[in-house]
Amino acid sequence: xxxxxxxxxxLRYTRAKRRNHFISFISGASMxxxxxxxxxxxTVLSVMNGFERELRERILGMASHxxxxxxxxxxxxxxxxxxxxxAHPDIEAVAPYVEGEGMLRMGQDLSGTxxxxxxxxxxxxxxxxxxxxRLGALDTLQAGAYNIVLGWxxxxxxxxxxxxxxxxxxxxxxxxxxxxxxxFRRFTxxxxxxxxxxxxxxxxxxxxxxxxxxxxxxxxxxxxxxxxLHDMFRAPQVSRELAETLDGVYFVNDWTRSHANxxxxxxxxxxxxxxxxxxxxxVAAFNIVSTLVMVVQDKQSDIAILRTLGARPRSIMAxxxxxxxxxxxxxxxxxxxxxxxxxxxxxxxxPLIEAATGQQFLSPDVYYISDLPSELxxxxxxxxxxxxxxxxxxxxxxxxxxxxRVQPAEALRYE
Numbered sequence: 001x002x003x004x005x006x007x008x009x010x011l012r013y014t015r016a017k018r019r020n021h022f023i024s025f026i027s028g029a030s031m032x033x034x035x036x037x038x039x040x041x042x043t044v045l046s047v048m049n050g051f052e053r054e055l056r057e058r059i060l061g062m063a064s065h066x067x068x069x070x071x072x073x074x075x076x077x078x079x080x081x082x083x084x085x086x087a088h089p090d091i092e093a094v095a096p097y098v099e100g101e102g103m104l105r106m107g108q109d110l111s112g113t114x115x116x117x118x119x120x121x122x123x124x125x126x127x128x129x130x131x132x133x134r135l136g137a138l139d140t141l142q143a144g145a146y147n148i149v150l151g152w153x154x155x156x157x158x159x160x161x162x163x164x165x166x167x168x169x170x171x172x173x174x175x176x177x178x179x180x181x182x183x184f185r186r187f188t189x190x191x192x193x194x195x196x197x198x199x200x201x202x203x204x205x206x207x208x209x210x211x212x213x214x215x216x217x218x219x220x221x222x223x224x225x226x227x228x229l230h231d232m233f234r235a236p237q238v239s240r241e242l243a244e245t246l247d248g249v250y251f252v253n254d255w256t257r258s259h260a261n262x263x264x265x266x267x268x269x270x271x272x273x274x275x276x277x278x279x280x281x282x283v284a285a286f287n288i289v290s291t292l293v294m295v296v297q298d299k300q301s302d303i304a305i306l307r308t309l310g311a312r313p314r315s316i317m318a319x320x321x322x323x324x325x326x327x328x329x330x331x332x333x334x335x336x337x338x339x340x341x342x343x344x345x346x347x348x349x350x351p352l353i354e355a356a357t358g359q360q361f362l363s364p365d366v367y368y369i370s371d372l373p374s375e376l377x378x379x380x381x382x383x384x385x386x387x388x389x390x391x392x393x394x395x396x397x398x399x400x401x402x403x404x405r406v407q408p409a410e411a412l413r414y415e
Contacts, residue, residue, distance in 0.1 A: 026291045031331040033284025038335025038388050039342060041277040045380045046343035048273065050373030052266050055197075059259060061128035062200045065235050066254040068242065069224030075250075078222045084246055085227055090238045093125035093228040098212035100223075104150075104205070105167040105184075106158040113154065114204050115170070117212025117222075126228040129193055129206070136162045136191025143210035148187040151201035152194035164189045168205075170215060185215060224251075278387060284331065285391035288324045292399030296320065296406070304408035313404035320400040321393070328392020336385050343376045 068085060069075055082094040098117030103110055120141045124130040130138050133149075140147050148166065150158075160166055169184035187207065195201055213219065229235055235254035243252040256263070296303070303316055342349070350372045354360050 030287040034331025035334035037281035039338035042339025049375035064226035066227040074221035095122035140190035147190035149191040149206040153202035288395040317400040317404040324396030332388040
C-alpha cells in the first residue's frame, strides 16, 4: 500500500518550529481570524433565528394559522364549515370571527382601529390572547353587554382603563330624521391586553361576536372561521387540501401568505448578514495565501530535494495544501466551539454584561423584545463550517501550485 507521505510531510511542516517567526505569527492570526469569524457568524444567525421565532410566535399568537371565509360577502352557516374543518387531522381548533374597521372616541381623542368580534369561550383555542391579558379578563365579553377589550398602546393613547365608557363608530351609515349619521355604539372597557407587537397593541380591539354581528347588521353570518393547526408549518398544504375538500366556494388563506412580506424581509436580512459576516471568514482564510507563499519561499531547498528524490509536482502541491487546510481546520473547529458555546449562553451572558456595564442593549421603552433570544440550528452550524473549510482549502491552491512549479536546479544553485 502506498504511504501517504504528502499528509505526513504537511503535518510535519505544520508542527515544526519555523525559523521565520513572522510566518508563525501570520498563521496564528489566520487561525484566530477564522475562529472569530465563524463564532460571530454562528452567534448572529442564532440570535436572528431567535428574533424570528419570537416575532412569529407573537404574531401567530394573535393572528391565525389559517382562515376560511366566504368568497364574497359574509359567511353563512359557519357551524357547518367549522365542523368540516375539524374533520381534518391537522386542525387542532376552530373559532368564528367578525372583522371590520372602526374608530374609537374618548372625549376629544379619536383613533382608528381594527375590530374583531370573537366568542370568548372559543377564541383562546386559536390564539394566545388570554395569556396576554394585563387588566380584566376575556370572559368579560358577554353577548349584549357591549364590553370591549383594547390593546395596551391604544388604551394608553386614549387614556382609558377598565370601567370607562368609550364610543365606537363604524364606517356604515344609519338613516335618521336628522339625516345620514355614522353608526356608533357606546362600549364599556372591560380589559386590556399586551402582546408585545405594536400592530396589535395599538390597532386591535375585541368585542363579543354577537355584538359585532348586531353592530354590522350581519344577522347570523360571520366574516369567517379561524383555524389553529398542530403544525403551523403545514399551513400552506392544509389550506390547499381544505380548499379542495370543502363543499362550496370559499377563500382559504394561511399565515405564510398573510404575513409573507414580513417573513420574507426577515429571511432577506439573514441572507445579507450571512454574506457580510462571511467576508470576515474570507479575509482570515485568504491570509493563509500569504502564509503559504512565504513558507514556499522559505522551503524551496526542501522542495528541490524532494523533487530530486522523485516526488511529483502534484505531491508537492498536496503537501502544502495539507499544511494550509490544517490552519483552516483548526480555526474552524475553534470557531464552531466558540459559536455554539456563545449562542447557547447568549441569553445568560447579555444580562450579566448589562448588569456589569449599567447599560441596557434593548430598552423596553423602545423595543418590545428587550432581551436577546437565541435559537441554534444545526443546519446553520454545518453550513458555516463547510463554508469556512471550503475557503481555507481554496486559499491553499495558488501557493501549493507555486510550490509544485519550483525547479530543483534553480532552488539548489546557491545552496
